[in-house]
Amino acid sequence: MMKKIIYPIFLLAVILLFNLGGCxxxxxxxxxxxxEEETKIRPDTMRRxxxxxxxxxxxxxxxxxxxxxxxxxxxxxxxxxKEVGVTGLVLDVKGSNGYTMYxxxxxxxLTSMDGKTFTVGVDYVGFMVAQAKKRNLKIYASxxxxxxxxxxxxxVYENATWKDQYQSIVCDESGxxxxxxxxxxxxxxxxxxxxxxxxxxxxxxEIVGKYEIDGLxxxxxxxxxxxADFSDFSKNDFIKFLETKYNDTQAKRMEFPADIVKxxxxxxxxxxxxxxxxxxxxxxxxxxxxxxxxFVKARGAVKSIKPNMKFGVYVGAWYTTYYSVGVNWAxxxxxxxxxxxxxxxxxxxxxxxxxxxxxxxxxxxxxYFTQLMLADNPATAGLAYHWWSVEGSIxxxxxxxxxxxxxxxxxxxxxxxxxxxxxxxxxxxxxRSNASGGVMLFDVVHVYAxxxxxxxxxxxxxxxxxxxx
Numbered sequence: 001m002m003k004k005i006i007y008p009i010f011l012l013a014v015i016l017l018f019n020l021g022g023c024x025x026x027x028x029x030x031x032x033x034x035x036e037e038e039t040k041i042r043p044d045t046m047r048r049x050x051x052x053x054x055x056x057x058x059x060x061x062x063x064x065x066x067x068x069x070x071x072x073x074x075x076x077x078x079x080x081x082k083e084v085g086v087t088g089l090v091l092d093v094k095g096s097n098g099y100t101m102y103x104x105x106x107x108x109x110l111t112s113m114d115g116k117t118f119t120v121g122v123d124y125v126g127f128m129v130a131q132a133k134k135r136n137l138k139i140y141a142s143x144x145x146x147x148x149x150x151x152x153x154x155x156v157y158e159n160a161t162w163k164d165q166y167q168s169i170v171c172d173e174s175g176x177x178x179x180x181x182x183x184x185x186x187x188x189x190x191x192x193x194x195x196x197x198x199x200x201x202x203x204x205x206e207i208v209g210k211y212e213i214d215g216l217x218x219x220x221x222x223x224x225x226x227x228a229d230f231s232d233f234s235k236n237d238f239i240k241f242l243e244t245k246y247n248d249t250q251a252k253r254m255e256f257p258a259d260i261v262k263x264x265x266x267x268x269x270x271x272x273x274x275x276x277x278x279x280x281x282x283x284x285x286x287x288x289x290x291x292x293x294x295f296v297k298a299r300g301a302v303k304s305i306k307p308n309m310k311f312g313v314y315v316g317a318w319y320t321t322y323y324s325v326g327v328n329w330a331x332x333x334x335x336x337x338x339x340x341x342x343x344x345x346x347x348x349x350x351x352x353x354x355x356x357x358x359x360x361x362x363x364x365x366x367x368y369f370t371q372l373m374l375a376d377n378p379a380t381a382g383l384a385y386h387w388w389s390v391e392g393s394i395x396x397x398x399x400x401x402x403x404x405x406x407x408x409x410x411x412x413x414x415x416x417x418x419x420x421x422x423x424x425x426x427x428x429x430x431x432r433s434n435a436s437g438g439v440m441l442f443d444v445v446h447v448y449a450x451x452x453x454x455x456x457x458x459x460x461x462x463x464x465x466x467x468x469x
Contacts, residue, residue, distance in 0.1 A: 040333040042403035050087045050438030051428075051467050052138070052364075052408060056445060057092040057101050061124065062113035065449040069116050071127060077448060078131055084460060085467030088138030090217055090314075090364075090440065093125050094203060096186050098148035098155050101125050102210070106202050129211050138214045141207050142314065145200050145221040149187025156187035166196050168224055169231035171257060173266050177230045188224035191326070192237050192290045200294075201301045208305040215310030215362065216302050221294070222315075223287060226324040227264065227271045230257045241286045242279070254279060281348040287326035288354035295356040312362035314440075317393040317409070319400055320344065329365075330400035331357035342385065342399075360405045364440045367393050368412040370419070372427055390427055394435055406437030413462075414446030414453035421455065421462040428466025 060068040067073040081089075093101045099110035102125040111118050118124050125141070132139035148166075149156035156167045156179075168180045168188040181187050189196045208216055223229060235256045242251035260283045265274040273280070295313075302311045315329045316322055322329070323346050330336070335352035336344040357363070371389040374380045385399060386392030394409045401407060409431035411424070418424050431439040446453040447463055 046436040052088040053441045059445040084464040094143035096147040096150040097153040140215040142217040218313045222325040292354045310361040314364040317365035328354040330355040331402040364408040408437040409435035410440035424462040425466035
């Protein structure tokens with residue numbers, strides 16, 4: 001349920017990279033303003049050394065080769081994870097169809113899918129929490145936040161209001177505004193709509209109150225892509241934003257969506273802006289503000305039930321293009337608009353105020369790259385930060401978050417073209433040693449089911465070697 005739709009975003013990121021900057025040259029001669037800026041960065045001294053394994057529900061519970069539909073197999077797999085050095089789990093409890101893996105007052109309880117059924121009479125989430133605690137493993141619950149439909153299941157297919165009013169509206173190549181599911185993509189919903197946020201917040205509070213988990217992780221807490229959301233609701237909400245923030249008396253007369261994006265193009269299958277309009281950068285600021293404000297509410301929802309529970313998020317590590325999904329996961333002490341070395345052409349005054357880093361107790365970034373070290377490629381050897389290598393993106397993540405929270409770098413063990421098992425081990429070892437929180441391992445199913453990784457072999461030895469201290 002988690003990363004099935006991450007790769008179109010990753011592709012767009014690659015497409016936009018060279019036009020938008022995002023690499024930083026090593027430069028020992030900093031000006032006074034830069035020295036002043038650096039003082040806002042907390043010392044990079046934290047090393048928790050944790051190893052957190054993600055447990056995707058669709059592949060592990062309902063997948064053909066998944067083991068987690070059977071309680072006995074769950075116990076055996078958790079025992080092995082513990083033995084090789086895993087210290088915690090992230091449990092996927094609400095998927096892209098919007099259904100939950102536990103009995104919920106707000107959603108359909110998913111117990112069967114694709115011909116597989118979880119053990120009858122057992123609460124999957126409750127069982128997993130109890131088994132994790134028995135093994136002294138931390139356990140976090142994750143939810144797919146702003147997706148409510150996939151494979152013709154979920155609210156955007158089953159509820160007229162969600163289908164007609166809350167479903168995300170995207171622009172196609174011609175500039176026509178269409179419902180997202182008509183493009184063949186999953187049913188993202190509009191994060192700006194109060195009812196959409198209310199549902200997410202209710203589910204968050206329900207999970208936090210119901211289970212003795214260590215933390216709550218948001219996944220897909222974002223817009224679907226750069227071509228969303230162009231609904232009438234977003235138009236009117238954006239006009240209010242312009243009137244309030246900029247006293248823009250002409251906002252109501254805007255040509256929508258042409259004053260944001262005049263024309264679109266397809267690049268490697270991705271709908272991207274071709275010619276932008278006068279409101280484009282303020283539109284990006286508006287979307288990032290919507291997501292920031294939701295994170296304030298989400299953190300408040302968690303802390304209102306259990307003040308000591310951790311609140312975090314998973315995001316892609318490629319910050320340089322992550323604006324395309326409306327997300328600024330940096331600290332507010334980092335200002336991309338005024339960073340004259342690591343300059344982002346999409347940034348705008350006050351963009352730093354959309355940073356939600358201060359809302360987080362922990363951050364997981366997807367460092368899903370085969371290039372480990374900057375020195376491994378002559379093109380990046382002289383850079384201090386580089387968003388498309390493991391080392392460079394971890395350094396960049398620390399830089400823009402100002403080390404405000406533990407950062408967990410993440411490795412995708414199954415969907416990346418690893419040359420061999422040793423490369424996986426080396427990446428795990430590097431991330432765990434250099435990210436302040438430790439390493440997130442995506443996904444458990446890739447380890448035990450060779451059918452679900454590109455090396456087509458079990459990855460237990462690679463995992464064990466990578467986690468060896």
